[in-house]
Structures are given as structure tokens and as C-alpha cells.
Amino acid sequence: MNKQPLTLLASYVAGLLFSLGLAVSGMTDPARVVGFLDVAGNWDPTLMFVLGGAVITTFIGYRFVLKQPAPMLAGRFALPSRRDLDTKLLGGAALFGVGWGLSGYCPGPAIASLGGASIPLLAMLATMVLGWLIARRIA
Known part of the structure; x- marks a missing residue:
């Protein structure tokens, strides 16, 4: 059986759920991220609760999923094997943290926000792609 259409559909549904979760939680608003980083001013703890919910869900989900012999739509699990920290x-x-702090966007919310594109959002996405291209050249 060809699993490619099912894999594509599962990827689409996962992306849709992720973007809906970002929108419902308010994480597509860069002011929320900047507010979270403003610990000495008008601090907004929303991001901490969203991240906490994601960590709890992942912690529980991984325990269930990794007990399976293989993923439903792949031959084996693709888990990272490296555990070292390098430069x-x-x-x-x-660099990711600085970019996130300066723009208020990380890649997921930035892409989910494309429906209401603004000049700061487009500038962030353009520099993200530029950084990705530079990283590929020097890697």
C-alpha cells in the first residue's frame, strides 16, 4: 500500500492543528512574546503556560507512541542520536533566541501569521531564509 498520500494528509492535519493552536493561544501575536521577555516591565506569562502545555502533551505522547513497534506511516522512528553540544x-x-526576542516571532507562528502579513513579519521571514541559506553554505 502506498502510504505517501496518507503521510501528506497527516502532515497537513498536524500543521493545521499546530497553527490553530498557535492562533487560539495568541502566540501569533509578537507582542505576547515580547511581553514574556519583559520581566522588569509589563510581564505576560502566557507563553510560559503555552510551552508548559506543549511539554506536558509531548511528555505523555512520547511515552505512548514510543511503545509502538514503528510509526503508523513510516518504517521506523527517526529520533535524534547525537547528544553532544557543539559550537x-x-x-x-x-541566534535563534536573539531573532525571536527582537522580532517576537519564531518560525511556526511567523508562518501561521502569513494570512495577515505585515512588513515586520515579511522582514523576519526574509532574514530567516537568508540565515538558513548562509548556514547551509558554511555548514
């Missing part, structure tokens, strides 16, 4: 990982994480 590239730490540098990339720092």
Missing part, C-alpha cells in the same frame, strides 16, 4: 548548536540557538 554550531549553541551559536545557532543563541
